Amino acid sequence: MVRGKRLVLEISNLRSAYGRIEVLRGISLQVRPNEIVALVGSNGAGKTTLLRALSGVQPAKGEISFLGERIDRLPPHRRVARGLVQSPEGRQIFGSLSVEDNLRLGGYLRKDKAISEDRDRIYDMFPVLKERRQALAGGLSGGQQQMLAIGRALMGKPKLLLLDEPSLGLSPLLVDQIIAAIADLRTKDIAVLLVEQNAVAALGIADRGYVMESGLIVHDGSAAALLADDRVKSAYLGIA
Amino acid sequence: MAEFFQFLVSGLTVGAVYALVALGFTLIYNASDVVNFAQGEFVMLGGMVTVFAHAAGVPLPLAAILAIVVAVIVGISLYWLAIAPARGASAVSLIIITIGASIFLRGVAQVVFDKQFHKLPSFSGDTPVQMMGAAVQPQSFWVIGGAATVVLLLYLFLERTLVGKAVLATSANRLAAKLVGINTATIMALSFGGSAAIGGIAGVLVTPITLTSYDVGTLLALKGFAAAMLGGMGNPFGALAGGLLLGLLEAFGAGLSQLHLQGRVRLHRHPRRAVRGAAGPVRRRAVERV
Ligand SMILES: Nc1ncnc2c1ncn2[C@@H]1O[C@H](COP(=O)(O)OP(=O)(O)OP(=O)(O)O)[C@@H](O)[C@H]1O
Ligand SMILES: [Mg+2]
Numbered sequence: 037m038v039r040g041k042r043l044v045l046e047i048s049n050l051r052s053a054y055g056r057i058e059v060l061r062g063i064s065l066q067v068r069p070n071e072i073v074a075l076v077g078s079n080g081a082g083k084t085t086l087l088r089a090l091s092g093v094q095p096a097k098g099e100i101s102f103l104g105e106r107i108d109r110l111p112p113h114r115r116v117a118r119g120l121v122q123s124p125e126g127r128q129i130f131g132s133l134s135v136e137d138n139l140r141l142g143g144y145l146r147k148d149k150a151i152s153e154d155r156d157r158i159y160d161m162f163p164v165l166k167e168r169r170q171a172l173a174g175g176l177s178g179g180q181q182q183m184l185a186i187g188r189a190l191m192g193k194p195k196l197l198l199l200d201e202p203s204l205g206l207s208p209l210l211v212d213q214i215i216a217a218i219a220d221l222r223t224k225d226i227a228v229l230l231v232e233q234n235a236v237a238a239l240g241i242a243d244r245g246y247v248m249e250s251g252l253i254v255h256d257g258s259a260a261a262l263l264a265d266d267r268v269k270s271a272y273l274g275i276a
Numbered sequence: 277m278a279e280f281f282q283f284l285v286s287g288l289t290v291g292a293v294y295a296l297v298a299l300g301f302t303l304i305y306n307a308s309d310v311v312n313f314a315q316g317e318f319v320m321l322g323g324m325v326t327v328f329a330h331a332a333g334v335p336l337p338l339a340a341i342l343a344i345v346v347a348v349i350v351g352i353s354l355y356w357l358a359i360a361p362a363r364g365a366s367a368v369s370l371i372i373i374t375i376g377a378s379i380f381l382r383g384v385a386q387v388v389f390d391k392q393f394h395k396l397p398s399f400s401g402d403t404p405v406q407m408m409g410a411a412v413q414p415q416s417f418w419v420i421g422g423a424a425t426v427v428l429l430l431y432l433f434l435e436r437t438l439v440g441k442a443v444l445a446t447s448a449n450r451l452a453a454k455l456v457g458i459n460t461a462t463i464m465a466l467s468f469g470g471s472a473a474i475g476g477i478a479g480v481l482v483t484p485i486t487l488t489s490y491d492v493g494t495l496l497a498l499k500g501f502a503a504a505m506l507g508g509m510g511n512p513f514g515a516l517a518g519g520l521l522l523g524l525l526e527a528f529g530a531g532l533s534q535l536h537l538q539g540r541v542r543l544h545r546h547p548r549r550a551v552r553g554a555a556g557p558v559r560r561r562a563v564e565r566v
Contacts, residue, residue, distance in 0.1 A: 093454055116457030128452040130445050141445050144438065145457040192456060 042104045044069055044196050044227045045090075045120075050098035052082075052089050059085045060096065061251035067196060072218070072228045074238040074259060077248035083231045084125045086248070087198045090229075091115060091122045103195065117145050119195030123202060125231075127185040131174025135165055138173050138184055142191030151191070158187040161217055179210045186217070196227045203234050215241055239263050278409030283531040284524070285407075289416040289485065291523020292423035293319075296478040297500025298507065298515035299427070300471040306447035306510050307467035310359055310370045314378040315500055316493025317385075318472040321347045322479020323488030324385060327394040336397070344476040350381065351472025355465045378493065385490035398484040415484045422481045426474055427516065443467060447510075 045067040052060040059082045067073050075083055088094035092112040100108040102120050110118075130138050139158060143151045159166035162183040168176060173184055182202055189197055199218065203211040211234065219241040221228055232238035239245050239259040247255035247268055255268055262268050297315055304312045325343035330336055358373050365373075399418050404411035434440040446453040446463045453460050479488065486492075503522045507514020 091455055093451060111459070112454040113457045113459045116455070121457075122455050124451065124455055128449055128455070130448040130452060132448045133441065133444060137441055137445075140438070141441060141453075141456050141458070144442060188456065 042069075043067065043101070044071070044103060045229065046099075046101040047090070048099045050086070050089060050096055050100065052085055052094055052096035054085075059251050060089065062098075063248075063251070063253060065246050065253060065256070067227050067229055070222055070225060070227055071244065072222060072230060072242045074235070074242035074245040075229060075231045075248060076233075076235040076238060076245060079233075080250075081248040082251045083248055084200055087122055087124070087200050087229070087231060090120065090198060113145065116192055119193060120198070121189045121192040121194035121196070122198035123185045123189040123200065125200035125204075127178075127181045129173045129176075129181050129184050129188070131172065133173060134170055135173050135176070135184060136169045138188050139165075139191050142188035143193070146191075146193060154191060154193075158190060162187060179206045182206060182210075182214065186214070190226075194226055196229065197221065198229050198231075200231045201233060202230075203232060203237065211237065236263070279531070281408040282410040282412075283527045285410065285412050285416055286531075287524035287527030288520060289413075289419045289482075289523070290526060291520035292420050293478050293482045293496070293519075294499050294503045294522050295516045295519025296423050296426060296474050297496050298503035298519045299430070299512060300474045301500055301504040302510060302512050302515040303430075303443075303467050303471045303474070305504075306512075307443055308355075308359065308464040309367065310374065311367070311501070311509075312354075312468075312471065313371065313374045313497050313501070314354060314381060314493075315471065315475055316495070316497030317378050317381040318347045318351060318475025318493075319479040319482075319496050320385060320488060320490065320493035321350060321381075321472075322476030323396070323483035323492065324389050324394070324479075324490065326480050326483065327396055327488065328389055330396065336399070340480045343480055344473055347472040347476030347479070348469045351468040351470075351475075352465050354472075355468035359464070359468070360461060378497065382491055382493065389490055391490060393487045393489045394483070395487050396480075396483040413485065415481075419481045419485065422477060426477055430470070430474070430512075439463075439466070 043066050045065075047066075048064045050060055050063040051058065063086060065073075075086070077083055085094055089096035090100060092110060092115050096108070098108065099106065102115070102118060107115055107118065107120070130141065133141070136155075139155050140151070143154065159169070164180055165183055165187060168180065173181065176184060182204075186199070186202060189199075202214050202218065206214065215237050218228060218230065230238050230242065239262055242259040245256065245259050245262045246253050247262065255262065255265065257265070297319060300315045300318065301312060304310055304315075322343045325346045326336070326339045329339035329342050334342065354374075354377055358377055359370065362370060362373055398413070398415040400414040402413070404413055406412075434444055442453065442458045443463055443466065445456070446458060446460050450460055453463070499522060500519070503518035504515045505518070506521060507516070507518030
């Protein structure tokens, strides 16, 4: 497509509502190959709704193209099969299954033989998961559950990883660890759409960012430009 | 002692059937949140199809397999034709749908088969086995052993296969299951099919002892439901324990009071308990599960 490199994700005029209340009011955005894109905005802006719509677990109108093909009519599992994988808000791990089973199920649709190698790579990334691999996931601490949720999503071999508030409720040390792990995905040919309350940290590792407010994109630009923008700073980054 | 053992065996035999029905409830409930009151009709189909196929000259083992296949087809159709289109309906609406399906299946069975009671020959003859002073029907071993085998196979399927784990994952967290790429509709259809197979097997095993007719499912569904509630709806081990306990209570209750009113006594008591239960623990459980 454009400049020989097709977009990983292109959304245009996406709308979604809960009952009669419209929560996404015409969202358009793009993610390019190997890019980390931050999506920031205050509580209730519609970030989670947007990610849910992308994964197909929230009804929405509008166009979603993934790697050049329309996917907005596909059921959730067909989107995962194409490489659009999400680590959802609130972790949503399988609490009554073991850590190992959670990771295995992350690769549910995969037929290739590299599953156990990939699992070992997740264990290298988050060694504490390896120590607790036979434990029930519901018994993990919040931070460990978050690592598991990210690890499970990575097991799905994403081409685009949707991350919804991966640092929520974690200690500062863990936040740094998770953010570093996300920054590292760039080297693995995985594009990332990152939703974060911790907007400074998110923009710190992102290439570009979008600022969302009440179901609309109100600012966008390079991460550096957004971090420097006075309006963005005061309204969303908590920097005066 | 001999009497005690007699009651024990007959309680375990009936209890094993209740346990299978309760397990059927549990499997569907966990995967889809549906309380399927057509569960008893799967048992009825298992017995009736075997009886009629056998009467038509099909050898008993083949007739039994045919009956289980029919039950599975009915179970999967129930999901796709009645439950899946009502996606998003309230729990109560879904229960009403399954009650409707149960009435419908009974009506069809009445027309396709008849309104008589039917018996199947016992699989290993009718000569009682003497054990601990009691006379045990050989078919009891088939029922108890068959139920144990079903439970073991189900356990192995759920714990050792990826699709089984997908069933558990769908039960644990349906949203997350979708997000890892599990086609949850297929998994629910599978759980309806599996549940129907379990019911059908129960029907095949127990018909030589209890007889069958087009409407045996109603009472079995109520008892299986009571057993599932007793064990905590959604808990497979609880369902098994609840079923066996209910069977034992009936056997000892009827035996000790020397009243052979098993069916009638229960019929009066369970529907009310069942209804009360449905408003309580079921809802609470549904919310509790993570
Ligand atoms: N299941 C729901 N039913 C009705 N309204 C909902 C539902 N989920 C979210 N909303 C509403 O939709 C709006 C957007 O919610 P959403 O969760 O997408 O926001 P968000 O940007 O992810 O917020 P946060 O930063 O708090 O996670 C909010 O006003 C919220 O109240
Ligand atoms: Mg959110």
